[in-house]
Amino acid sequence: MEAASIPTGERSILERSPLARLPDRALKYGLTALAALILALIVYFFIRLVGQARPAFAKEGVVGFVFGNDWNVSAEHFGALPLLVGTLITSALALLIGVPVAVATAIYATELCPGRLRAPLTVLVDLLAAVPSVVYGLWGIFFLAPKLQPAEQWIADRLSFVPFIGGGLVTIPNYFITGLVLAIMILPIVSAISREVMSTVPADHKEAALGLGATRWEMIRVAVLPYCRSGIVGGAMLGLGRAIGETIAVTILIGDAPQLSHHLFSQGYSLAAVIANEFGEAQGIHRSALFAAGLVLFVLTLLVNALARLLVVRAARSKPQAPAVEQRGAGGLLADAAAGA
């Protein structure tokens, strides 16, 4: 019991003085507080948004607001269904057009392309992310939409028997052109994540397929795509989240008409666009309705992102060969790099 005889308060020569330990403590607790601040910020944000949206929800009811088909500012009716449908149609179109192209680009870059072309191709696709959304809107409305209108009208006339696609007059701003531009905008992020996942396919899997006599395409189909499926789906969901939240390009391209359009080539509105467009002059209940639209948008993107995370994490977990942390890290960096716009 010699140790007990040491007077309390005396420290070993190896220990630092309490004063010297102060910066360490300060840094640790300071940084922890900073991290906690992020959490607090988001929670506070959500509460304030709900508070501002409450009058609109009280007036229309939550279901009445989200699924009511009547957005009439002058009559003070706020049913967000036309906006919700506009958001969903354009985002779905963006996925339908953008994901196959993005995945094909990723396959080409990782499996088929000559080594010398790989880096330039990757840089070029990533450059699409560097174009700001307002520039996409400008280019879409002044160049792409007028150029494509005759083709759209031709399709609408030929397919007039198909509900939703055919018939009707094609306007320059419409759902289709919005979806098309959104597809271009989500291409870099979906492509970057797919590329990242495809580069984790073990070489033995591919070599085994080739060794059994598979052609290149058969190798891609049996070895690469099944291995990457959930990763690609996760990337597509992240792209979907981006398409749902995209504001300025959509505001310029969708036509800003609060109506539930009956065909693909007519004007509509979206949740994000209505906020950007009407917020400036909104008062009272109208302003509250726009906050409510923001809340619906927020919850929608939250759901999509949570789903995407779940899929990407599951994809990483199901493959013990690919270290989960590294995959998440590299994927995150690339995704963020692609998040330029």
Added chain:
Amino acid sequence: MSAHGASADGAQVGQLARFSVSPARRRKDRLARASILAATTVALIPLVLIVYYLMRKGLGSWSESFFTTDPTGNTFFGGSNIGGVKSAILGTIEIVALASAIAVPVGIGVAVWLVEYGRNSWFAHTVRFFVDVLTGVPSIVFGLFVYIVLVVGTGSTYAGYKGSIALSLLMLPVVIRSAEVVLLLVPAALRESALALGAPRWRVIFNIVLPTALPGMITGVLLAIARAAGETAPLLFTAAYTHETNFNLGAFMNSLPVQIYNDVTSPTTAVVNRAWGAALTLVTLILLLNLIARLIARRSRLA
């Protein structure tokens, strides 16, 4: 030779046929590879078209006065005297500079905490999850948030610094995630050697970990800045729109994306042309930032 002929003939040719791919499979392979190549080409077409149109329309409106005068707001008389985009360029630089001054220290601080202190604790996982949530929040919703808290909340009006705060919220997750990735790559042996030599934790972080990770973090920061510089939606009802150049972040402030957005809807051709010129300016600025980020990333290979 084709497999049909081979199977009809002698044993030696049949031997060859066993290893050759049937025409149907070969056709399928060619078709699939051709479609993948075609899709890749399709993916690059928009980029070419956008760059081409920006150059054609934008270069035409670039002139000395385009960069040295403020927009006048005068769009009558065929737009003979509409002014340039000086206030928008300076406004974007000011707003983004302040946004970076907020987001970079906070973001790197949180990343350091995640890597050095939080590691795999439940709290660190919660923070990571919330950072991911932040990544997914649409930019216009950040604008709404800042509007509620700083415009309605303070009973005042729009100001440049409020736009900066909205943009910094947007940059934060990008900075945190990219800094975390780079910090994780700093070899544990470096930290351990410093600790073994008796350095306190904070000196290890400031003198060993951060300098080692610096180039990679700069890359992430530049990409975040490039992202913020192109954003319109969060600025619409936080920094708003004005014509004059001003260096007071407490006042209304112009910015390139908002200027473009306002000009797009104008019926006057000259104003739309000014939007093209401003768009070319903005894209050039952002591409330069991306290029620098890429060069720095290539220089530093931590792993």
